Amino acid sequence: MKILIATSGVPFIRGDAEILAESLRKALSEAGHQAELVVIPFKPCPPSRIPEQILACRLLDLTETCGVRIDRVIGLKFPAYLIPHEKKVIWLLHQHRAAYELWEQPEAGDLMHYPDGHLIREAIRQADRELIPEARAVYALSENVSERLRRYSGIAAEPLYHPPANAHLFHNGSASDYFFCPGPVNSTNRQWLAIQAVAQCRERVHIRLGGEPASFPQQAKSVNKGKWSDRVEWLGRLSEEQKRDLYANCRGVIFPGVDEGYGYVALEAMLASKPVIATSDCGGPLEFVLADQTGLVAHPTPESLAQAMDRLWAGRRCAAAMGEAGRAHYQDLHISWPNVVEKLLC
Amino acid sequence: MRGGAEVLAEELRRVLVEAGHKAEIVAIPFKGYPPERILDQMLACRLLDLSETAAVPTDLLIGLKFPAYLIPHPHKIIWMIHQHRQAYDLWQHPLGDLHPYANGAEVRTAIHAADTKLLPQSRWLFTISRNVALRLKTYCGLNAAPLYHPPLDAGRFYTRPAEDFLYFPSRINPLKRQNLALEALARTRSPVRIYFSVPAEEPGLERKCAELARKNGVADRVQWLGAVSEERKLDLYAHSLGVLFPPLDEDYGYITLEAMLAQKPVITCTDSGGPLEFVVDRETGIVAEPTPESLASAMDDLWNHRERARQWGNAGRQRYSDLRIDWGNVIENLLQ
Numbered sequence: 001m002k003i004l005i006a007t008s009g010v011p012f013i014r015g016d017a018e019i020l021a022e023s024l025r026k027a028l029s030e031a032g033h034q035a036e037l038v039v040i041p042f043k044p045c046p047p048s049r050i051p052e053q054i055l056a057c058r059l060l061d062l063t064e065t066c067g068v069r070i071d072r073v074i075g076l077k078f079p080a081y082l083i084p085h086e087k088k089v090i091w092l093l094h095q096h097r098a099a100y101e102l103w104e105q106p107e108a109g110d111l112m113h114y115p116d117g118h119l120i121r122e123a124i125r126q127a128d129r130e131l132i133p134e135a136r137a138v139y140a141l142s143e144n145v146s147e148r149l150r151r152y153s154g155i156a157a158e159p160l161y162h163p164p165a166n167a168h169l170f171h172n173g174s175a176s177d178y179f180f181c182p183g184p185v186n187s188t189n190r191q192w193l194a195i196q197a198v199a200q201c202r203e204r205v206h207i208r209l210g211g212e213p214a215s216f217p218q219q220a221k222s223v224n225k226g227k228w229s230d231r232v233e234w235l236g237r238l239s240e241e242q243k244r245d246l247y248a249n250c251r252g253v254i255f256p257g258v259d260e261g262y263g264y265v266a267l268e269a270m271l272a273s274k275p276v277i278a279t280s281d282c283g284g285p286l287e288f289v290l291a292d293q294t295g296l297v298a299h300p301t302p303e304s305l306a307q308a309m310d311r312l313w314a315g316r317r318c319a320a321a322m323g324e325a326g327r328a329h330y331q332d333l334h335i336s337w338p339n340v341v342e343k344l345l346c
Numbered sequence: 347m348r349g350g351a352e353v354l355a356e357e358l359r360r361v362l363v364e365a366g367h368k369a370e371i372v373a374i375p376f377k378g379y380p381p382e383r384i385l386d387q388m389l390a391c392r393l394l395d396l397s398e399t400a401a402v403p404t405d406l407l408i409g410l411k412f413p414a415y416l417i418p419h420p421h422k423i424i425w426m427i428h429q430h431r432q433a434y435d436l437w438q439h440p441l442g443d444l445h446p447y448a449n450g451a452e453v454r455t456a457i458h459a460a461d462t463k464l465l466p467q468s469r470w471l472f473t474i475s476r477n478v479a480l481r482l483k484t485y486c487g488l489n490a491a492p493l494y495h496p497p498l499d500a501g502r503f504y505t506r507p508a509e510d511f512l513y514f515p516s517r518i519n520p521l522k523r524q525n526l527a528l529e530a531l532a533r534t535r536s537p538v539r540i541y542f543s544v545p546a547e548e549p550g551l552e553r554k555c556a557e558l559a560r561k562n563g564v565a566d567r568v569q570w571l572g573a574v575s576e577e578r579k580l581d582l583y584a585h586s587l588g589v590l591f592p593p594l595d596e597d598y599g600y601i602t603l604e605a606m607l608a609q610k611p612v613i614t615c616t617d618s619g620g621p622l623e624f625v626v627d628r629e630t631g632i633v634a635e636p637t638p639e640s641l642a643s644a645m646d647d648l649w650n651h652r653e654r655a656r657q658w659g660n661a662g663r664q665r666y667s668d669l670r671i672d673w674g675n676v677i678e679n680l681l682q
Contacts, residue, residue: 004375011370011399041372043395056393059386061377 001345002069003028003035004062006083007076007093008042016264017093019165021076024091027337033345038062040080044098047111047120054079054127074344075135078124082131089344090135092157094145094261099124100152101259129153139343142262143287159287160343161335164264166240170271172327173248175320178206178233179277179309180250182243182265185211193256193279193305195232200306203313207254208233208246247272252295252312252319256305259283270294270330275322277308288333294326350600351411351427353498354474358408358425361673367681372396374414378432381444381453388413388460408680409468416460422468423680425493428478428597433457434485435595441521462486472679475598477619492623493679494671497600499576503607505659506584508652511539511569512613512645513586515579515601518544522593523636524555526615530641532562536649540590541582543571583608588631588648588655592641595619606630606666611658613644624669630662 005028007021021037028035040060042053057079062070063086075081075090098111099121111117132138132155139160140146146157164170181194191209198207213234238246247253253269254277263285269276270288276295278285289295296308312319355371362369374394376387391413396404397420409415409424433454436442444450465471465482471490473479479490516522524542531540542555552570559565574582583589589605592615599620605612606624612631614621627633632644648655 011372011396011404012368013400038375039373041394041396043398045398045401049395052393053395056390059390059393060375061383061387062375064377065375 001033001071002065003033003072003074003345004070004085005035005037005074005076006062006080007037007039008078008080009039010043011041016262017077020093020162023162023165023337024074024076024340027341031338031341038080038083040083042077042079044096045110047098047114048116050079050096050120051123054082054123057082058084058131072345079127081135082127084134088135089137089139090132090157091139091141091160091340091344092132092145092149093141095128095149095152096124101148125152129155142284144259144283145261158343160340161333162337162340163335164267164271166244167267167271167335169240170244170268171248172273172323173245175251175316176249178208178250179252179254179312180246180274181207181209181254181256182246182268183210183238185209185213188259189255189257190279190300191256193300193302194254196302197256197305197309198231199228200302201228201310201313202306203310204231205309205313206231206233208235208250210235210238210243210246212236244272247274250274251316252277252323254305254309255279255282255285256300257282257285258300260285263288266295267330267335269323270326273323273327275312275319275326277305277312279305288329290325290329294322294329350598354427354495355410357495357498357673358410358676361677365677372414372417374417376411376413378430379443381447381449384413384430384453385456388416388457391416392418392464406681412457412461415468416464418467423470423472424465424468424490425472425474425676425680426478426482426490427474429461429481429485430457435481458486462488470682475620476623477595478597491679493676494669495673495676496671497603497607500603500607500671502576502580503604504580504584505609505663508587508610508656509585511541511586512588512590512648513582513610514540514542514590515582515604516544516591516593518542518552518555521595525558526592526636526638526641527590528555528558528562528564528568529638530645531559531564531567533638533642534646534649535642536646537567538645538649539567539569541569541571541586543574543579543582580608583610586610587652588613588659590645591618591621592634592636593618593621594636596621599624603666603671606662609656609659609663611648611655611662613641613648615641624662624665626661626665628658630658630665 005021005025025035025037060083062073073085073088076093078096081090103112138157140157143159146159149155149157185191198205252275255265256279258281260283266276266285266288276289278289278297279300280297281300291297298304298308359369359371394417396407407419407422410427412430415424432442432444438445472493473490476492479492482488482490559568588611590613591601596619602612602621602624612625614625615634615636617636625631634640634644
């Protein structure tokens with residue numbers, strides 16, 4: 001098949017979505033198809049320009065290339081997933097979040113601060129509601145994304161999971177005396193919550209964090225004052241290999257983030273046979289953590305998180321068993337690129 | 347599709363990054379038929395916004411191809427690879443595909459209007475060759491300066507003593523006129539030999555050309571090498587007596603430059619376009635009429651005057667240096 005992956009991008013910015021698109025292209029090629037990326041530049045500010053960019057996508061034509069039919073278009077990101085094609089499948093990474101769940105979170109979204117924000121929001125919502133169903137099938141990155149699509153746009157989408165990058169390289173080592181809290185460090189990953197929890201732990205819990213404390217100057221200062229500061233270790237920027245080693249040799253993995261789109265951290269922990277402590281509002285990872293079986297789910301408070309950390313720290317054997325159960329659960333979920341390819345092309 | 351334009355864009359990005367800039371390619375999909383869809387895609391480009399990325403202004407936009415070069419930007423430079431040729435020099439041409447449509451003329455008018463009105467919005471207009479600049483002047487009345495760039499892997503070309511063949515390295519395509527070369531070969535007085543190779547093979551056409559060679563009674567004087575590796579191509583250039591490049595109205599023509607880098611004389615035609623900017627008749631090669639007779643006499647001429655052919659080859663290499671065909675020069679002009 002000749003397949004185009006239609007996605008949007010902000011030039012010079014490379015994040016998880018770009019890695020995912022490239023991984024999908026590779027998986028399609030490996031399955032014997034010709035696949036290429038079509039990346040439409042998208043600029044969300046000022047919002048008044050968003051409807052024009054929706055229109056631009058609607059005006060593009062991906063039906064053929066040099067007289068040869070394109071057999072399938074796979075749409076990933078807004079507004080590129082709105083490009084018309086009679087054999088289009090959408091694998092929704094996310095809608096334009098500022099017009100949906102982030103509309104209600106003024107500190108995260110920007111749309112609502114504009115005088116015409118309401119109008120633009122309606123235009124985006126209407127385009128999604130009316131045009132997403134043109135696709136032959138709609139899949140979502142995760143249950144979390146699927147649930148948002150159902151709630152806001154009334155459209156059903158089956159979650160379709162994919163493996164993290166280099167899944168085959170994750171391994172289990174020993175269970176040394178630290179919890180691992182992977183980066184990047186930012187406000188939505190809430191690393192400071194894990195640090196505050198360390199202060200409340202009854203056990204002598206150690207935690208290693210990917211990244212630098214620079215993003216939390218206030219919190220970092222209080223850490224330095226505490227007697228327990230020697231139990232918090234910042235590792236700076238980690239290579240992929242270092243990251244995998246830290247997964248392999250930790251006692252457990254902590255993810256204190258908020259409303260993450262997809263649970264890479266949980267999947268990576270499961271691949272390394274480690275239990276996961278996740279916060280109850282962390283979104284994506286919760287789809288993979290079976291509470292009390294493959295990890296623990298804590299409230300997003302230092303106290304609750306500390307309790308969970310104490311429990312895993314004290315019950316070393318129990319933690320190891322949870323890690324093994326996590327690895328088994330990963331197998332049961334059939335998370336693989338061939339599975340993704342099969343679903344998107346059927 | 348990956349052709350010369352895609353390689354050029356990738357090379358430009360590479361040298362910009364090497365020069366310390368952040369550079370990315372924005373590729374807009376384009377489908378040239380049916381004609382009314384061209385208008386939609388022109389509009390789509392006008393609706394895109396590349397002025398900033400993540401709240402940081404983009405300092406410069408370099409537009410290369412239609413219709414992407416119409417994307418607006420306050421600091422835009424156009425380095426035109428080509429316009430939509432179907433609406434210009436290929437209009438009413440046997441190889442054009444716009445004019446046969448009922449609405450072809452309307453769409454052509456719209457393309458002309460968009461180019462004429464919107465191209466001057468860029469701060470500066472360059473073209474990849476004088477030939478492209480000339481078309482822009484003829485059809486849109488716009489002035490543009492040619493800005494030459496080197497072929498891919500220019501540093502890898504070398505030269506060796508000439509052997510008994512002329513080299514014809516083009517894709518098999520009516521515009522490249524293999525047929526003209528074969529008809530000319532039948533009219534040579536000397537036992538001239540031609541080696542043909544292609545970058546990407548199209549078996550149907552190769553069979554047709556081989557048939558034509560048989561029909562002209564020159565099958566024993568040509569070799570069809572098919573798709574050759576880069577190494578083999580460099581070797582063929584290096585050992586050839588000269589390079590045969592008689593296309594119809596080429597935009598630019600890497601083959602001329604590659605021949606010059608390999609210190610070989612070039613035979614081209616008076617209507618070949620791009621190559622004429624580089625080949626100096628009877629100094630670095632021969633510019634023949636696009637007829638079998640004239641081309642045959644040029645081939646005989648090279649075949650029978652080896653020492654002069656060698657000198658013309660050396661002069662071609664010198665001319666390449668004199669023209670300052672290097673990426674440093676390109677960037678300097680684009681970023682000035």
